[in-house]
Amino acid sequence: DARVTQTPRDKVTEMGQEVTMRCQPILGHNTVFWYRQTMMQGLELLAYFRNRAPLDDSGMPKDRFSAEMPDATLATLKIQPSEPRDSAVYFCASGIDWDRDGYTFGSGTRLTVV
Amino acid sequence: DAKTTQPNSMESNEEEPVHLPCNHSTISGTDYIHWYRQLPSQGPEYVIHGLTSNVNNRMASLAIAEDRKSSTLILHRATLRDAAVYYCILSDQTGANNLFFGTGTRLTVIP
Numbered sequence: 001d002a003r004v005t006q007t008p009r010d011k012v013t014e015m016g017q018e019v020t021m022r023c024q025p026i027l028g029h030n031t032v033f034w035y036r037q038t039m040m041q042g043l044e045l046l047a048y049f050r051n052r053a054p055l056d057d058s059g060m061p062k063d064r065f066s067a068e069m070p071d072a073t074l075a076t077l078k079i080q081p082s083e084p085r086d087s088a089v090y091f092c093a094s095g096i097d098w099d100r101d102g103y104t105f106g107s108g109t110r111l112t113v114v
Numbered sequence: 115d116a117k118t119t120q121p122n123s124m125e126s127n128e129e130e131p132v133h134l135p136c137n138h139s140t141i142s143g144t145d146y147i148h149w150y151r152q153l154p155s156q157g158p159e160y161v162i163h164g165l166t167s168n169v170n171n172r173m174a175s176l177a178i179a180e181d182r183k184s185s186t187l188i189l190h191r192a193t194l195r196d197a198a199v200y201y202c203i204l205s206d207q208t209g210a211n212n213l214f215f216g217t218g219t220r221l222t223v224i225p
Contacts, residue, residue: 033213042215042218043201045213045214045215093157102160102161103160103213104160105157107156107157
């Protein structure tokens with residue numbers, strides 16, 4: 001089965017450091033999402049792209065978060081500077097427009113900011 | 115975005131059918147009903163989706179009320195591997211096609 005690949009799987013960093021999370025969507029998928037999951041807030045939509053163009057990033061703290069798709073095979077989510085409240089599991093998902101088979105999620109990046 | 119309401123938790127015995135309800139009384143005509151599930155320590159997984167008619171696939175069945183204000187995800191024979199949080203989500207085909215997850219239903223399967 002095709003997979004969405006996220007790296008790193010786990011990341012521990014100190015407050016103030018820059019963090020970059022990467023996502024390789026499934027080949028041919030033109031829609032990419034970034035979600036964040038915490039115990040308190042559940043799954044929150046941060047941003048999403050279609051055909052590499054950002055369509056909605058209203059869920060993202062603009063001052064420290066940025067999301068990009070340098071090419072069709074890579075999506076990145078960057079936090080600079082990181083804060084302890086950013087500790088969460090970050091998921092990437094991909095799909096094809098109005099995907100008949102739903103969106104496929106990666107295994108997530110568990111971020112801990114100390 | 116239209117809201118959905120699900121029970122916080124449900125239990126089922128192994129090898130018995132499970133009916134997971136979802137209320138969406140403010141659903142619009144262009145909203146699709148999606149179900150995803152999240153197994154422990156994994157990302158969400160697509161289960162099924164539909165618009166008006168009941169839907170079946172290899173994982174589950176989706177029964178949609180005639181007025182579309184509620185739906186039920188049916189697992190025909192629960193296994194221990196079906197223990198997960200199940201999310202019912204509405205998404206507008208004409209809009210952003212994004213998925214806003216609620217709190218879902220935590221399904222416990224009892225051996």
